Amino acid sequence: MYPVALKRLPGNEDIPLPKQMSEWAAGFDVHAAVSETLVLEPGRRALVPTGFAMAMPRELEAQVRPRSGLAFKHGITCLNTPGTIDADYRGEVKVLLINLGSEPFAIQRGERIAQIVFQRVPQVTLAEVDELPESVRGEGGFGHTGK
Template identity: 80%
Template sequence: MFPVQLKRLPGNEDVPLPQQMSEWAAGFDLHAAVESPLTLAPGARALVPTGFAMAMPRELEAQIRPRSGLAFKHGITCLNSPGTIDADYRGEVKVLLINLGQEPFTIERGERIAQMVFQQVPQIRIEETDELPDTTRGSGGFGHTGK
């Protein structure tokens, strides 16, 4: 188990901290810490504050992902998804939302807007080389196997 520390930012005592909404949920729901209702017109995007900062071990990253209900019902999703929060970031967690729906959508204070999933990050060593080992696929790229 990895410890993750959450710091509620001043003025956000009423905004819930991230929480799992069921026993086996992979993600922690994030809540909007907007000062007043924020309306996203169709096609508009906004960086929505959550009212907290965090510290996590270097072995972790936090991924910000859309909530399926908001995406399906209203067309609200996250840009740059999944967004990555690195272990050394200590600023406020914010969510980049976009309205891909047909109607304006209003985000209220405390509303669940996204989810945060923690993932382990392997330590990688990059090695430069003049040759790569062959594979059956080789350099076949986008759509190389058909439809």
């Protein structure tokens, strides 16, 4: 287990802290801490506050991901997905939402808007080299295996 400290920000006592919605859920749902209803028009994006900040061990990152129900039913998803929250960030967690649907979408205070999944981050070292080892794939990139 890795301890993650959550700090509810002032004025957000009514906003639930992140919570797993089922016993085996990978993600913790986060809620909108908007001061008034935010209408997200089709094609528009907004940075939505969540009313909390957190501190986690350096071995972790928090990935902000869309909620599948909002994406399927309304076309509401996250930009920069998954968004990474680094272990040394201490500001308010915010979610960058976009409306890819065809209708305006109203985001109400306290509504579940995204989920956070915590992942371990391996400590790596980078080394500059003159040559890379060969591989079967080589430089094959986007679409190199067909459709």
